Amino acid sequence: MYTIDLSEKTALVTGVANKRSLAWAIALELAEAGARIILTYAGERVREGVEELAAEIPGTEIFECDVSRDESIDQAFEKIGKTAPQLDYFVHSIAFAQRDDLEGKFIDTSRDGFRLALDISSYSMVALARRVVPMMPAGGSMVSLSYIAAQRAVPNYNVMGTAKAALEQMTRQLAFELGPENIRVNCISAGPLNTLSARGIAGFTGILKHYEGRAPLGRNISHKEVGTVGLFLLSDLASGITGETLFVDAGYHTVL
């Protein structure tokens, strides 16, 4: 029988806000495979919800980590280092841009809006990876979350597309640098899913319908399908894959 046994492994998962978060979908699959889970969350606004979720996976610890502040990142890693000297897996599932910048025209993006979107959604990957690497002396694996708008122009996604293009390039650059340390770095480009980050996006229901009509599988993907690919890419099943952006979109990106 073929099984994925992660019972000796520890995973650091960022970006859980609620039960719909893609980070949570990945954490659930990792836990199902036996991994110990450490969650970080953005701040007070989501703390209670994340505490309740963490209680669903025995042994899961949670720490605040606001990636916009170096002090918050440093404090989080000080605490993480005390509870888990070694990490095997790291999940980056964080994105943020000003709402105005996801509604107006891309050409109107302000310097501050551009800076904020790329700071939270892209720079945070390298900032966190830098702290994670010393905790992976025996090697490890990292995954982040992207969207097709990194590679195509998508209405309203605007500066977030710029941020995702950076994130996908960073996947290759980090994979190149960390390969010799036996650390793999990959990215999942997910199809649209109903999460907090998709809520209130103009025409989101229409986007789901559009994907259903175009994707070879004739449907949208599920949260669990992102979770299982996260598990696959992090695990040794994907030991030959690094620097890759893998679409989990029911094949949408393959057709015109």
Ligand code: NAD
């Ligand atoms: P989500 O809102 O549940 O997750 C986004 C997370 O980013 C939240 O947990 C939020 O707290 C966190 N975050 C924002 N600012 C932060 C900060 N300063 N410090 C720390 N954390 C911060 O929504 P999601 O859809 O699960 O998004 C997760 C990832 O998946 C994002 O990178 C998103 O771009 C990507 N993605 C989402 C979709 C989709 O349709 N939902 C599709 C493709 C990719």
Ligand code: IMJ
């Ligand atoms: C987001 C904006 C525009 C179009 C969009 C999205 N489409 C999809 C998303 C078509 C699928 C969701 N997505 C992939 C994201 O990465 C969302 C990121 C995001 C969402 C918000 C909403 C609330 C807010 N800031 C945000 N920053 C980033 O204030």
